[in-house]
Amino acid sequence: MNNQDAMELCLALMWADSETAAIQLLKDRGFWDDPRYWRYYGDDELNWNRAGNQQGRADFALNEKLVNTIDTRLMLECMLAGVAPESPGAPHSIREAVNRFIEKSWSGTLKVSGGRVEDWPTDFRRQVADGISVFVTGPKHLKPCVNVADLGEGQTPEAFPHTLLSLGKNNKIKVNFVQGKFGQGSTGAIRFCGKERLQLIISRRHPKLLGNPAVSPSYPVHDTDSCWGFTIVRREGEGQKVRSPFLSYLAPLDVEGGGKERLGRVLRFHADELPIFPQGDNAYQRHVTHGTLVKLYEYNLKNVSNILRRDGLRPKIDLLLPEPALPMRFHECRDYQKTGQEQTETMSGLFARLNNNKNLEDVKPATISLTVHGHELFARIYAFKPGSSKTYRASEGVIFTINGQTQGYIKANFFARPKRVGLQRLAQDLLVVLDCSSLSAVEQDDMFMPSRDRLVEDNAFAMEIERKLESALHDHPGLRDLRNARAKMDMEEQLADNKPLEDVLRRVLKSSPNLARIFGQGLRLQNPFKPENVQKTEKPFEGKPHPTFFRFAGKEQGEVLARSAHFGSRVRLAFETDVEDEYFTRKIDRGEKVLARLLNGERQPIADYIGPNLVDGKGNVTFDLPEDVSVGDTVEVEFTVRDVVTGAEFANRAKLPILAAVEPHTGPKPKPKPKPGEPPGNEAEGSSGINFPEVFWIEQKAPTWPSHFSSLDDCLHILEEGDVVDGKYEPAYKFYLNADNKALKNELAFTKLPADAVKKQFEIGVVLLAMALIHDDNQTKGAAQKAGNGTDKEDADESTIEKRAALLARAVAPVIIPMIQSLGELADEAVDLSDLVGQAA
Incomplete structure (x- = not known):
């Protein structure tokens, strides 16, 4: 050739926007059906064991290409x-490389900023971003190229x-300022290509690198080094007598x-x-x-819709590269209806996108510090206004990052763990980004899979x-x-309390002792939110x-703190x-801090x-007591703060006598006193019961509706917001009903009642x-715990009781209303219309 x-074949493959078109081009030139022209990827016939066993999601796999x-x-x-x-003179980190070679403001040391x-500045981001472009081609509404x-x-x-x-x-294993070090060649994305797994590669070396002494001496040298090279990758194995599929690429020269x-x-x-x-x-x-392309x-x-839309590819990459070392441009090049504005955007990462964002709540502190195994980790907290997080x-x-790239994540129901986190009400509107860059290479390997899309399961360090x-x-x-504040918002427009609903249910429960056993000792409701004892200040801090x-x-300052601590408690x-x-x-x-135990003069x-x-x-500083301490x-301990500018140092010493562990209260709850005029014994008995929940109707127009529901078919959202009382967790439930539920609206439109x-x-x-x-x-959980099959770990998957x-x-x-009306007598004459609770919030 x-x-x-x-060159014509290269350009034709570049312009082809389907596997069928690309394969036909290769067949027309006699390449597709002749295995002699196809070289094993990585020169390994068993390459699919490595190349096909990487990321589980297409966006994570593509992200590896972008990092490269x-x-x-x-x-x-x-x-x-x-x-x-x-x-040794090369940058020691990605940020140092960016500072030296892109910002060109290197002064011998890396400045914090x-x-x-x-x-x-926006203009500089745009200028640098022109060096990397992500763009999609092909017919709209089909899988894009x-x-x-x-x-x-x-x-x-x-x-x-x-290389490619x-x-x-181990091409980059000794380079300190790059992300790619696992030698996978970013092959994870090939699995998500079409049926034949086609991937085109075109590349030409920068002319100033030819013969450059800074280039590794092991880099190949040839008389065609100034040429453009190209190839196309495919998966083989279908119809062949092989035990495993494999990747190959077009390499027909010298065959x-x-x-x-x-x-x-x-x-x-x-x-x-x-x-x-x-x-x-x-x-x-x-x-x-x-x-390279x-x-x-x-x-x-x-x-497959427009990649610039909020549910498209570019916002997903924001999340996978929340703090990219370099920005890049995203281009929507498919035949969508053109407007006067180009379908292009600069991707600078989630952090840049959320700077001074109007969709965020003002939550302080916005960044928190955790010290784990001696490593200080910083977590950024983003609390979105209702309905904005999508x-x-x-x-x-919670997403875990290293050098600005996401390595894995925990789903948002993490926040809904009632005992350990207790942020169920905010679970749909929170995002936490935990920077793990300070971990050692071994700890990173222990915590994250090499595919960089998930955490290692049951890893003790990750669990800590x-x-x-x-x-x-x-x-x-x-x-x-x-x-x-969100709880108050849900109640502000509530026109009546839950007392009438309780009265109706009391009448229902009287007719069914079995049903009454479901409820706990009394039907009175919990306070919807615990008041905070906040001391008013005369002026802002x-x-x-x-x-x-x-x-x-x-x-x-300097006064020793003497206070007790209980064994087994934080x-x-x-x-x-x-x-x-x-x-x-x-x-x-940034201020420096050290927490130390003082023992035997050390x-x-x-x-x-x-x-x-x-x-x-x-x-507050919170920590667990050392494992070797006993009661008595x-x-x-001493907590020391040092200022790196003024040199001031503040040492704070505490002496903590260890008392016996706090025993959780296990006895029965005291019965509530009957109200005036109410006969005793009106409460349902049984420690296995549950208190009646607060019930709120939420209309779609309410600002908090998106925090509870995602569609008009949704009906109920439950929040468990309990608390620890006398060392024992006591659940408390709040029920939110969708006032604009589609089925309810249909019944209201046609009912004669x-x-x-x-x-x-x-x-x-x-x-x-x-x-x-x-x-x-x-x-069920109680029986499992009595049988020794219970677990202390809260539900962290999709099968929670709320879900x-x-x-x-x-x-x-x-079917709920037709069923009640057909099988029971709970109609107009059985329900006092004044009983209606909560018209709409």
């Missing part, structure tokens, strides 16, 4: 600066087998002359430039002299981090305040940039200071603790069914 023929483009951009700039990437995309182009180092044709098409190579089987060389041609980049929303229009044919994105996340609740995060969020003052004191709350030390709340989490001149650092996360000059011992009576029937039926489900769940109750209510909503 001559130079012109090779950032790596190659930084590698290029390093070598153009005359620095070998593996040499250096190398962060979120701090760049996803193209990734970069102006990185590029590769020579001879280097393809050792390698598996298990005809009797070369080694499946060890040919990729096609190549001379050309000054190629249009591998888009221009605006037009694909393959911008010509470049070097770089990877085209993924018919890529299996979950949503623009930024799907089911993700999760436990610390649970505790920090449970005690977070800003989130507690927001939770209570104004923190100083550097502290002049940091001491135990209510004590003088210790919480309260502090006060005059420094600004961001002192320990800010980017510049300081033993305590490697695991939470805080202090300051709010208005107040914060005295534990002496008074609307209030029908609504009351619906309310009582749904509440009783859900309460029965909760009761059964409690009984099951919501699905049950949604399913029975269309």
Whole structure:
């Protein structure tokens, strides 16, 4: 194949937007059906065992391609600066590389604010982003072709087998400023291409790297190094007598002359430039002299609509690269209806996108500190206004990042763990980003899978981090305040309390002793939100940039704190200071802190603790007692704060006598006193019962409706907001009914009964069914625990009682009223219309 023929095939494959078209081009030239022309990917016939066993989601797999483009951009700039990437003079981190080679503001040391995309001006982000483009082509409403182009180092044709098409190579293992180190060649994305798993690769080496001394001496050298190289990857195995499928790529050169089987060389041609980049929303229009294009044919994105929409690809990448080392451009190049504005956007990551975002609640502290095994980890907390979170996340609740890239996540029902987190009301509107970059390479490997899309299951270190995060969020003052504010919002427009509904249910329960046993001792309701004892201040707190004191709350600086601690319980030390709340989490001149145990004249650092996360000059440090202490011992600890600018140091020493463990209250609850005029013995007995919930009707127009429901078919949302009383967790439920439920509206439109009576029937039926489900769940768990099969770990999956109750209510909503009206007499004459609770919130 001559130079012109090779270039025409390359361009034709680039423009082909379906597997069928690409395969036909290869068949027309005699390549597709001849196995001699196809080389094993990674020169390994068993490559699918590695290449096919990576990410479980298409967006995670594609994200690896994007990370590689950032790596190659930084590698290029390093070598153009005359620095070998593996040499001692190379950057020691990704941020340092960005600061030195992109920002070009290196002064010998990395400034705290250096190398962060979120701090760049918009114009500079846009300028740098032109070096990486992600664009989609093909027919709309079908699986698109996803193209990734970069102006990185590029590769020579001879280097393809050792770089772009390698598996298990350690090309970047000694380079400190890149992400890709697992030698997978970002092959995870191939699984999500079309049926034949086609992937096109076009690349040309940057001319200034040819013969450059900064390039590794092991890099191949050939007389065609100035050429563009290209190949196409496919999966083989169907219809062949092989035990496992495998990947191969087009490498037809030197095969005809009797070369080694499946060890040919990729096609190549001379050309000054190629249009591998888009221009605006037009694909393959911008010509470049070097770089790489990877085209993924018919890529299996979950949503095939416009990639710039809130449910499209670009917002997903924001979440997977919340703090990218470099920005990139996203282009929608398919035939959607064109507007006057180009279908392009700059992707700078979630952090940049959420800076000063109007969809966020003002929650303080916005960043919290956890110290686990001696590593300080920072978690950013994003609390969205009701209904806004769907623009930024799907089911993700806590995402774990390293160097700005997501490594895995925990689903948002993490926040709904009632005992350990207690943020059920906010679960749909929270996102926490935990930066794990400070972990060692071994700890990162223990915690995350090499595919970088999930955590290692049942890993003790990961479970300890999760436990610390649970505790920090449970005690977070800003989130507690927001939770209570949301509870008030749900009640503000409630026109009546639940007392009438209780009276109706009392009459129902009198006729059914079995039904009465479901309920606990009394039907009185819990307070909807616990009042916070907040001391009013005369003026807002104004923190100083550097502290002049940091001491135990209510004590003088240097005064020793003497207080008891209970064996087996966490210790919480309260502090006060005059420094600004961001002192320990800010980017510049961050305060230093050390918690240590004083034992036998030595300081033993305590490697695991939470805080202090300051709010208005107040914060707590929480930690577990050392494992070797016993009742009667005295534990002496010291918490020291040091200011890196002023040099001031504040040491705070505490002596903690260890008392016996707090025994949880296990006796029966005292019976409530009967109200005046109410005869005793009116309460339902049985410790296995449950208190009657608060019930609220929520209309779609209410601001909190999106926090409870996602569609008009939804009927019920349950929140469990209990508390620990006398060492024992006591559940308390709140039921939210959808006032605009589709089935209810249909019944109201055609019923001959008074609307209030029908609504009351619906309310009582749904509440009783859900309460029965909760009761059964409690009984089942109680029996399992008595049998020794219980677990202390709270439900963290999709099968929680709240989820099951919501699905049950949604399913029975269309039949609940006809069933009640057909089988019972609970109609207009049985229900006092004044009993209606909660017209709408």
